[in-house]
Amino acid sequence: MGPSRGRRYSLLALMLAGFGIILFRLVTLQVLQAAELTARADRQHQKSVTLEGARGTVIDRHGKVLAMNVEVPSIxxxxxxxxxxANAARFLSPVLHxxxxxxxxxxxxxxxxxxxxRKIEPEQGHRLEQLSIDGxxxxxxxxxxYPxxxxxxxxLGFVGMDGIxxxxxxxxxxxxxxxxxxxxxxxxxALGRTVFPKGLREQVPAAGHALTLTIDEVIQYIAEKELEQAVDHSRAKSGTIIVLEPQSGAILAMAVSPRFDPNAVAALTADRWRNRALxxxxxxxxxxxxVVAAAALEERVMxxxxxxxxxxxxxTVASTTIHDHEKLGWMTFAEMIQKSSNIGAAKTGMLLGESRLYRYLQAFGxxxxTDVDLPGEVAGLLKSPREWGRRSLASISMGQEVGVTPLQMVSAVAAxxxxxxxxxxxxxxxxxxxxGQLVKETxxxxxxxxxxxxxxxxLTTILEGVVTSGTGxxxxxxxxxxxxxxxxAQKVDPRxxxxxxxxxxxxxxxxxxxxSPRLAMIVVIDEPQGEAWGGVVAAPVFRRVGEQVLTYLGVSRDDQVKIAMVAPQ
Amino acid sequence: MKSVVITAGLCLVFFFVWERVDIVRLGYHIERLKAQKVLLERERDQLQVKFSALTAPERIAKVATDKLGMVPPQQGQVLIVHPQQAPPPSLEQVRIARTISTAKGER
Known part of the structure; x- marks a missing residue:
């Protein structure tokens, strides 16, 4: 065995050792540490993101946007x-206010x-981008x-910071x-850029459904403007106006005063944003x-x-006295409604009797x-005749001992x-x-x-008399x-x-x-100061809103000149 | 023959490499376009909100009264005209119309 052979073996052994090390490393990386390293690589190459479709838009009956989502910067x-x-705060403070x-x-x-x-104005975001502060x-x-x-x-209501x-x-x-x-x-x-993911076939998460309302923003504006004015003028606590289409039940406007801005609700309490109409x-x-008159006419009691x-x-009823606002003698049933006689209404209720009156009150809702598609609606208060006292029949006939919402009342009259x-x-x-595909239609x-x-x-003819020569x-x-x-109605003093x-x-x-009714409307003014008659504080609001809305809807006046398009002869 | 096979092989390798590179290049391009689309959609939404705010009836009424000095129409100042459907022409009217059109045709 010569020296050259010995060198050859040594070289071979060295190479084998080298390959052995490489093989060992290979097995370690590819087999023993495979799972961990694959996971680490994935963490570096892959980025998991939660994508969320935009919240649906809310539009009025003519497609005017009432609520929509916009992407804005959060810092x-x-x-x-x-x-x-300290330095970063010094730059950020004037931009973020x-x-x-x-x-x-x-x-x-x-x-x-x-x-x-969070969710600042886009302009603030642009300014911060220009500042480009590390960290x-x-x-x-x-x-x-809510534009x-x-x-x-x-x-409309509003959403929280998390968009719910x-x-x-x-x-x-x-x-x-x-x-x-x-x-x-x-x-x-390596630069963090997104590389052709499952990009081409990637499904963007679906946006929420868009809601189309029955509300007309112009009618809503007219109602809100007039209600604000009336509430201010009478120094009332609050007020409500509901305008609806009698034939369909579609609500055209629902105004509540005092108003609030849904873009800035953080500082407000529930009392401010409660929808008093329901x-x-x-x-x-x-x-x-x-309702009492409708029941009496239908039952042919009157x-x-x-x-x-x-x-x-x-x-005197059940040891209590019922008053009218004026001394009335003999009158027709129609005059009783037009002059709004409590005594006449109480007598009519008594003629109807408990069960019939109760049945009609229930039938009118x-x-x-009402099952309107808005949250928070209450059922109101209507006791069953078993719970009625001796005066209840008379009281309920003149609108006492019963609690209603403005929406219930306008629905009943719309009927x-x-x-x-x-x-x-x-x-x-x-x-x-x-x-844009219709998913659901009401x-x-x-x-x-x-x-x-x-x-x-x-009854309509009788109610016309209320406006032409009665209290309205x-x-x-x-x-x-x-x-x-x-x-x-007098309110019960909580004290x-x-x-x-x-x-x-x-x-x-x-x-x-x-x-040929186009609008049914209710105006409720709560706790007006000074003169509080419905005919004084609410009836003029009905006129002002009605006049503007009918003009807006293009409803002709009865005395309007109609121009006929006739072919020349 | 051998050189043809080698050339074809090389061409295939180059084609494969070129294809992979192009896929990555297009991937980046698609991502850039997507980002641009997001920005444009965001701008569109912002403009829509702005448009909606500017066309609010409350604002329009304020501008009309405060800036332009307009006033709401008073009672009786608005007349709504509904053109009524013309009645179908009588036989006499049809006859006259025919006579006129025939006379025009003759001229």
Whole structure:
């Protein structure tokens, strides 16, 4: 064995050792550590992101946008990678409009991530981009915008910071409005750029459904403007106006005062954003006489010309005295409604009897929800005849001992306008997916017939008399036939538990034009100061809103000149 | 023959490499376009919100009254005209019309 052979073996051994090491390393990497290393590579190459489809838009009946989502910047800080938090806070403070000390305090925390400001204005984002501060980052988040400000706020509601509907339609239709959430894995390169993921076939998460409302933004504006004015003028606590189409139950406007801006709800309390049109009940007072009259006419207990004695303004029932606002003697049934006689209404109720009156109150929808597609609706208060006292029949006939919502009352009167058919009120007429395809359509829903068409028309004539020569003359709209009823109800003073002489609710409910109704409307003014009669505080609001809305809808006045297009001869 | 096979092989290798590179290049291009689409959609949404805010009836009424000095129409100042459907022409009218058109045709 020569030296050359020995070198050859040595070389061979060296090579084998080398290959052995490589093989060992290969087995270690590819077999023993395979799972861990694959996972590490995936972590570096892949980025999992949760994509969320945009929240659905809300539009009015003419396609005007009332609520929509826009991507806006949210600003975060990474305190662990900031060298000089004080300096960063000094630059950020004027852009974010947050105190410098507050920002600095957040940036000095021992955290990897802190929110500095969420869902800020796009312009602020642009300014921050230009500043380009190390350790300060920006992500885009969907923010809900209500471009019309306070318009329709009580119906629309609002969403929380996390984009979930908290009030109004936003809450009622949360499931349909919110976009689809989907987790997606993206491949990225060494620079962090996304590299052709399953890109071409990647499915973008679906946006939420868009809601089309029955509301008309112009009618809503008219109602809100007039209501604000009336509430201010009478220094009332609050007010409500509902305008609906009697034939379909579609709500055209629902105004509540005081208003609020859903773009800035953080500083407000629930009292401000509660939709009083369906969450608050009140004793309707004389507007309830519409239902009593309908029942009496339908049951043929009364005819428009039936005579009633007004007891000269005072009548004793169950050891209590019922008063009228004026001393009335003999009067017809129609005059009793037009002059809003409590005594006449009480007598009519007594003639009807407990079970019949109760049956009609239920049929007209009192004591139960209207099932309108808005959250928070209450059923009101309608006790069963078993719980009625000796005075209840008389009291309920004049609108006491019963709690109703403005929506219940306007629906009931709309049934008279609709030839005696009660419709279900609704706000959302349709739902469309992101491609614009109709997913769901709400069609008018008949609840039941409450009185015959003949009764409805007879009562309409009587209610026209309320406006032409009764308590509701201030609701008269020149050129149109208006039918309606005033209501003034004392409120129970929470301190004494008795009816207050100072607290009351003035209302007017009616429809126009009486012969071919286009609108049914209720105006409720809660706790007006000074003169509180419904005919004084609410009826003029009905006129002002009705006049403007009828003009807007292009409804001709009765005395309007009609121009016929006749072919030349 | 051998050189043809080698050339074809090389061509295949080059084609494969070129294809892979092009896929990556197009991938980046697609991503850039997607990002651009997102930005444009965001801008569109922002403009839509702005448009919606600017066309709010409350704002229009304010501009009309405060800036332009307009006032709401008073009672009786709005006349709504509904053109009524013309009644179908009588036989006499049809006859006259025919006579006129025939006379025109003759000229």
């Amino acid at each position: 975060f800080g990474v305190p662990t990678s900031l060298d000089n938090p 947050i105190r410098r000390e507050e920002i600095e305090k957040k940036l000095r925390q021992e955290k990897h991530f802190v929110w500095l400001a 300060i980052g920006m992500v885009m988040e969907g923010r809900r915008f 019309k400000g306070p318009l329709l706020a009580h119906v 509907g908290l009030e109004g339609l936003e809450r009622r239709y949360e499931t349909q409005l919110h976009g689809e959430k989907r987790m997606t894995i993206l491949q990225r390169d 969450t608050d009940t009140y004793e309707p007072g004389s507007t309830m006489k519409v 005819m428009p010309g039936s005579m009633l004695f007004g007891e000269n303004g005072r009548m 009192f004591g139960q929800r 008279i306008a609709n030839d005696g058919v009660l419709m279900k009120p609704y706000v959302v007429s349709g739902m469309r997916d992101q491609k 069609l008018p829903h008949v609840k039941r017939r409450v009185v015959s068409p003949v009764t409805a028309r007879t 003359t201030k609701a008269a709209i020149p050129g149109f036939r208006v039918a309606g009823k005033t209501g003034t 004494t538990g008795a009816y207050s002489s100072a607290l009351s609710v003035g209302s007017f409910v009616g429809f126009v034009p009486a012969d």
